[in-house]
Amino acid sequence: MRLSGLLGSQQETLPGITGTARLQRRDGALPQRIAARDIVFLDRVDLDRRTAETLVAHEVSAVINASSSISGKYPNLGPEVLLAAGVKLIDDVGPEALRGLRDGATVRLHSGGVFLRGKRGEELLVHGSEQDAETVAARMSEAKSAMSARVAEFSTNTAEFLRRERMLVLDGIGVPEVRVEMSGRHVLVLAPGEGHAVELGRLRRYVREHCPVLIGVSEGADTLRAHGLTPDVIVGDPTLLTERTLGEAGEVVIPAGPDGHAPGTARVQELGIGAVTFPAGGNPEDLALLLADVHGAALVVIAGSRASLEEFLDRERSLSNPSTFLTRMRLAGKVVDGSAAMEFERSRLSNIVFLVLAFGVLLMGLLALAASGVGAPYLTVLGGFAEAVLEFCTGMIT
Known part of the structure; x- marks a missing residue:
């Protein structure tokens, strides 16, 4: 839809807010250049308070979110901060808003519509849901109710997991011996989470200067080798990895169920590769952290994994979250997120x-x-x- 003939002084009379578009170019990062009255485009589920306060401090006039600023998983305060400061918020415009827009372009917002200004007039780029105090309050109320249920479910799952795995989590009993020496050394655990390859690339200097023990979790081991690094330890299902990665690793640890069955054992046996099993109820990245901690690592840097509030309250991950929560508590200040490193x-x-x-x-x-x-x-x-x-x-x- 194109609105032609709206040039010169006529454009200034159009309703809504007009400003310069500033785009998020990578995950979790705000645009580098933000000035007063800019219109910032993000793709961030559950807009957090810190990000909102940063945007308010830059005196932006509006925020356009490709995703939902309040998903309902938990009551996040970012949208309330923006609205209280008079910043317009439009949600759920979709990722095409970021793909089809140039940073620095002139855009106008009106009634949830985002209009792109060009030499021949204006074009409707996308349309989203404009938020106000009432809509945000309603979503926050729903999120608070959902959070109560999730916290209760999470508490029950955590207590049950601790009952079953208390000797492992509290005392480290059941962690297998490995040939790789970790005592007093840094350990880098690479999990195969979203963006883990990019995160590993940004840790090149850390790896070069500290020479940490490299633990690849499942497909993370292949990513290490793709970056020219040999995993010292692999923790995960061998069927997910290439033969070359398995053959070059210093040690292969296969997670096993409580009954001792370890999927993928047959593959390493066929390849003639030695492996040890790790019977436990946690997910592979938590087992990798426990392995490093019990064997005396001085510091553990984990990349490709997130342990945020959203992750803990995510119903789809509810079975593995107690393991992650208790493992992170055990390591306490010894574990550092890759972004912090x-x-x-x-x-x-x-x-x-x-x-x-x-x-x-x-x-x-x-x-x-x-x-x-x-x-x-x-x-x-x-x-x-x-x-x-x-x-x-x-x-x-x-």
Whole structure:
């Protein structure tokens, strides 16, 4: 649908809000450039309060969400924060809104419609559900009721799981021995969750500098090898992995049921690969965390897995969530999310930049002394200091 002839001053009289579109380009990230009165396009289920507060601080005029800002799984506060600040919120426009729009384009919002402005007029891009205080309050009420039921179900499942697996979770009894030495070392556990390959790519510097023990969970082991890394340990069903990955791994651990049956054992036997079984009720990534913890890992970084509130209250994952919840509690501060490890490396790079700049200032001072002809007695001492700083910076970078 195209509205032609709406040029010049006529466009300014059209109802609604007009602004510059800013698009989310990757999962979980806000657009890099956001200015006052911009219209931000996201694809985020259950818009959280922190994101909403960030958008309000940037003084955006509207938020267009490709997904539902309140799915009903739990009462999230993001939509209320936006509306209270006078920010318009349009939901459920669909992913095509992000695919068919250019960052920086001029758009107009009116009655749930998103209109794209061009040289020949306006075109209706997508249409969504415009939220107000009443619709958000109704969805929040539904979410609170649903959350009560989910919390009760989760508590029951957790108590039952702890009753069955208390010796494993509390005391580590039943965790198999492995040949790979983990005591006092970093361990990177790569689970095959959404975006895990991208997350692994962003951890390249961490892997290079800390040389962690690499544990591939199921298909995560193939991803490690695809990135030029050899998994030290594989935890998962061998039938999901390539023969080459299985053959190169230092150790293969196959999860087994309470009766001891381990799917995939026949495959490793056919390939002549040694393997140990891990009888437990948890999912493979939780077993990998327990394996690292019991064998003395100093720090465990997990990538490709999320342990958010939404995940714990997701009915589809309700059978495995107690395992994840209790395992994370056991490891406590020893387990770090992959995104946090990336932030550590980013901060470290900032320190390196500072040191390089400091060295540059020092070098300029040395040159000034040399040019003046009066600083000769100090050049030897300062020159040695400059060499030490240079060696330190080089060591940090490499």
